[in-house]
Amino acid sequence: RQLAEHDLLVEDWGGDIISVPVSALKGEGVSDVLEHIGLVAEISELQANPDRPARGVVVEARVDRSRGVVATVLVQTGTMRVGDHLVVGTIRGRVKAMINERGQRFDEAGPSTPAEILGLSGMPEAGDILEVVPDEKAGRALAEKRERGAAAHAGTSLGDVYTRIESGEVK
Numbered sequence: 001r002q003l004a005e006h007d008l009l010v011e012d013w014g015g016d017i018i019s020v021p022v023s024a025l026k027g028e029g030v031s032d033v034l035e036h037i038g039l040v041a042e043i044s045e046l047q048a049n050p051d052r053p054a055r056g057v058v059v060e061a062r063v064d065r066s067r068g069v070v071a072t073v074l075v076q077t078g079t080m081r082v083g084d085h086l087v088v089g090t091i092r093g094r095v096k097a098m099i100n101e102r103g104q105r106f107d108e109a110g111p112s113t114p115a116e117i118l119g120l121s122g123m124p125e126a127g128d129i130l131e132v133v134p135d136e137k138a139g140r141a142l143a144e145k146r147e148r149g150a151a152a153h154a155g156t157s158l159g160d161v162y163t164r165i166e167s168g169e170v171k
Contacts, residue, residue, distance in 0.1 A: 048111030053132035054080035058088060058124045059114070069120045073130050080115070080132055081108045085139045089128030090146045092139045093120035 009015020018036050022029035040046075056075040064070045071088065073080075080086070084095045096119035098106055109115045124130075133139040 048077040050077075050079050050110045052078040053134070054078035054084070054086075054109070054130070055132070056080070056130040058126055058128040058130060060126050061120075061124050063123065067118055069123055070116050070118060071120055071124050072114065072116050075109045075111060075113045075115065075130075077111050078132065079108055079110045080117075080130075084132045085134070085136055086130055086132045087139050087142045087146070088120060088124040088130045090143050090150060091120050091122040091124050091128075092136075092143050093117075094136075095119050 003010065003017070004013065008017050010017045010019040012019060018040065020029055020032045020036055022033055054075050055077050056073050059072045059074055061069060061071040073088075080095060080098070082095050082098055086093055086095060095117050097117070098109055099116040099118075100106055101114065106115075131142065133142055
């Protein structure tokens with residue numbers, strides 16, 4: 001009912017949104033969800049371009065005593081390789097190593113590939129955007145641009161926005 005309020009109708013209600021009963025506790029329906037995701041991707045002809053610089057998102061990050069900052073990322077499009085320069089949020093780095101879910105090192109991650117990466121200069125936050133850049137200079141420029149954008153929005157509270165709306169400064 002709540003989805004219908006936002007114009008999202010499930011198949012059972014005559015719409016085109018697939019619904020699959022799932023139980024994470026019992027492990028039921030997981031294979032059905034995976035099957036339906038594949039079906040929707042095939043029908044929608046969803047594709048990512050592996051022949052471009054990688055772009056993705058940080059899933060989580062942590063500091064490991066022996067390896068430094070370790071960020072788990074999901075490459076969404078393009079291909080990321082060991083040695084690539086990248087910017088994650090406002091943090092720069094160079095991919096020193098990539099590790100898969102089995103703890104094995106590998107050299108490149110294509111679209112839809114999760115990877116733990118080493119080589120970032122600081123700690124990113126979950127949800128930060130990762131972009132591979134051509135060189136260190138381009139990385140520095142992108143990181144500075146993102147920092148300026150973040151600084152422009154820093155310190156803005158809901159009260160500040162309300163005051164600006166009340167004064168007519170912002171609609």
